[in-house]
Amino acid sequence: AQSVTQLDSHVSVSEGTPVLLRCNYSSSYSPSLFWYVQHPNKGLQLLLKYTSAATLVKGINGFEAEFKKSETSFHLTKPSAHMSDAAEYFCVVSGTNDYKLSFGAGTTVTVRA
């Protein structure tokens, strides 16, 4: 079985400050991990993915995430938040049963001017 826990349901940051969204996963096998973003009234867009290559993964819009097997974590970061980063973010895990993605509950990011 596989699962994802997003440790914060809501994160509020000031524009220009760093953003950290925390994600822990559970998987019996070597997982593939994804971060998706959902802007208001929009579908889900892939930010980045980890598929057992480099542990530090760079994505779109300045986001990156680091896979840490020993900590079973895949935290998402951005050095400087922008107003357009206000959205909901989902951490997702895929195991060897490749039909199934397991989603975290989501983290809502608010960016203050």
Next chain:
Amino acid sequence: DADVTQTPRNRITKTGKRIMLECSQTKGHDRMYWYRQDPGLGLRLIYYSFDVKDINKGEISDGYSVSRQAQAKFSLSLESAIPNQTALYFCATRTSGSGNEQFFGPGTRLTVL
């Protein structure tokens, strides 16, 4: 044009009515999925299909049915809608392989009164 489209985008209906949500894709992917999103729960899998003749239940299939009319089309039906089926519904597509991400449609907001 969008790669994954969903119709309708918004629908309000009454308890007991039959509703069909449609999904079409131009990505040429063989795998298609239906999810529902509820606040604080992330996305939960309703049904998935590996090809036209291979359809499988997800974790919350009760009260739903699907039809894969062609590789590019995957419809979700609510035979007799009930209020707790009020949610945001997403269709997604994917190619095989655990490292491959899913591509999402824009979503259908369904309200059952």
